[in-house]
Amino acid sequence: MIPAEAHGTIALRASACTSCMICVRECPTWCIDLVSHTEQVSEAGARRPKTVNVLDAFRIDFGLCMYCGICVDLCPFDALAWSPEHDHGATTAAGLVQGIKELEMAWPPTQPPTGN
Amino acid sequence: MNSHGRIDVAPADWEQVVSGLQREGFTLFDFITVVDRGSTLEVVARVVNPVARVPTMVWTTLPADAAELASLCSIYLGAAWCEREAAEMFGVVFIGLGDSRPLLLRASLGEPPMRKSSALVARAIRDWPGAAQSTDDGRQGGNPSRRRQLPPGVPEDFLRDEPLVSGTTGDER
Numbered sequence: 001m002i003p004a005e006a007h008g009t010i011a012l013r014a015s016a017c018t019s020c021m022i023c024v025r026e027c028p029t030w031c032i033d034l035v036s037h038t039e040q041v042s043e044a045g046a047r048r049p050k051t052v053n054v055l056d057a058f059r060i061d062f063g064l065c066m067y068c069g070i071c072v073d074l075c076p077f078d079a080l081a082w083s084p085e086h087d088h089g090a091t092t093a094a095g096l097v098q099g100i101k102e103l104e105m106a107w108p109p110t111q112p113p114t115g116n
Numbered sequence: 117m118n119s120h121g122r123i124d125v126a127p128a129d130w131e132q133v134v135s136g137l138q139r140e141g142f143t144l145f146d147f148i149t150v151v152d153r154g155s156t157l158e159v160v161a162r163v164v165n166p167v168a169r170v171p172t173m174v175w176t177t178l179p180a181d182a183a184e185l186a187s188l189c190s191i192y193l194g195a196a197w198c199e200r201e202a203a204e205m206f207g208v209v210f211i212g213l214g215d216s217r218p219l220l221l222r223a224s225l226g227e228p229p230m231r232k233s234s235a236l237v238a239r240a241i242r243d244w245p246g247a248a249q250s251t252d253d254g255r256q257g258g259n260p261s262r263r264r265q266l267p268p269g270v271p272e273d274f275l276r277d278e279p280l281v282s283g284t285t286g287d288e289r
Contacts, residue, residue: 025246025265033245 007067008086011106012058016079019053023071023080031064032071033057060103062088063096083107121172130176131186134161138191141165142172145192148199150206152232157183157206161195178208180231187212205230236269 002008019036035057040049072080083106090096125133146162157178164171178185187210188195197219199210204218207228217223227234244267266272 021246021248024248025267027245030239030242030245030267034248 002084002086004084005082006084006086007069007082008084009062009082009088009106010060010065010067010069010072010103011081011083011085011108012060012100012103013079013081013107014055014058014100014104016077017055017058018077018079019055020076022074022076026070026074028068028070029064029066031061033059033061055100058100058103059097061097063093081107121170123172123174125174125176127176127178127185130159130174131188131191134163134174134188135191137163137172137174141167142170145188145194146171148188148195148202150202150208150230152180152206152230153177154232155180157208159185159202159208161188163192183208185210189213204228207231235271239267240270 019034021034024032024034034055036053036055038051039054041052042049069082072082085106088096123133142163142165144164144166146164148159148161151158151160157180159176159178161174162171163174176185183206185208187199189199189210189212196213196215199208199213200216200219202208203210203213203216204221205228210216221229244265246267247265
């Protein structure tokens with residue numbers, strides 16, 4: 001029986017990610033890879049369009065990750081969280097790289113993000 | 117000694133203070149390690165009184181460019197291993213340490229690898245994922261007008277904009 005608060009894997013909520021790159025830059029093992037682009041968004045009532053980052057790819061290489069959780073702690077938007085899921089089995093090293101789809105499957109985490 | 121069991125001593129008193137602790141009942145040697153503070157190195161030894169179950173830590177500060185300290189081997193035989201490690205990783209010279217051969221690395225490697233001044237070669241030769249920036253067209257590479265961000269642990273001019281010379285990086289480790 002795996003406790004619900006177990007640090008099994010790191011889950012992503014892509015809709016909360018602003019591509020700020022803090023997790024990528026602070027990761028001690030360089031296991032996070034993020035690709036994004038900017039788009040202009042026009043809002044009603046705004047004088048000029050707003051530039052926003054759009055997330056294209058987010059990958060964690062669990063072959064490099066040491067599960068320190070620094071990315072989870074530092075994410076200002078609670079887009080990363082611990083999840084008790086722990087299904088990392090793969091037959092190749094490349095199979096340990098998880099993208100947005102796999103990382104979102106571990107969401108929602110059972111622990112509510114801090115600060116909410 | 118303060119309430120946290122910390123003693124700060126001058127390098128000259130290092131051996132004498134630890135020897136006194138050993139006579140007072142701190143007969144168990146735990147470890148010696150080093151903290152790099154830039155221009156100084158702090159050396160810390162942790163010893164334990166196993167009867168009272170009380171640990172204490174002895175700290176001393178050495179200049180980084182002349183890091184010499186008396187060995188504790190004559191007090192605790194087991195200190196030799198930690199001192200060899202500290203000598204290899206931080207370049208501290210322990211006077212009186214009999215066998216100071218490196219444990220892991222080749223003697224000819226140069227800069228002690230745990231010093232902050234020692235560049236992390238593995239980081240310099242790999243592209244840092246944190247250097248990527250959002251681009252208007254989704255390509256990686258970033259806006260050339262913005263200052264390029266460097267990963268922590270790599271000096272600004274280290275192995276940048278020059279070809280890697282075979283035999284000087286990577287395959288040495």
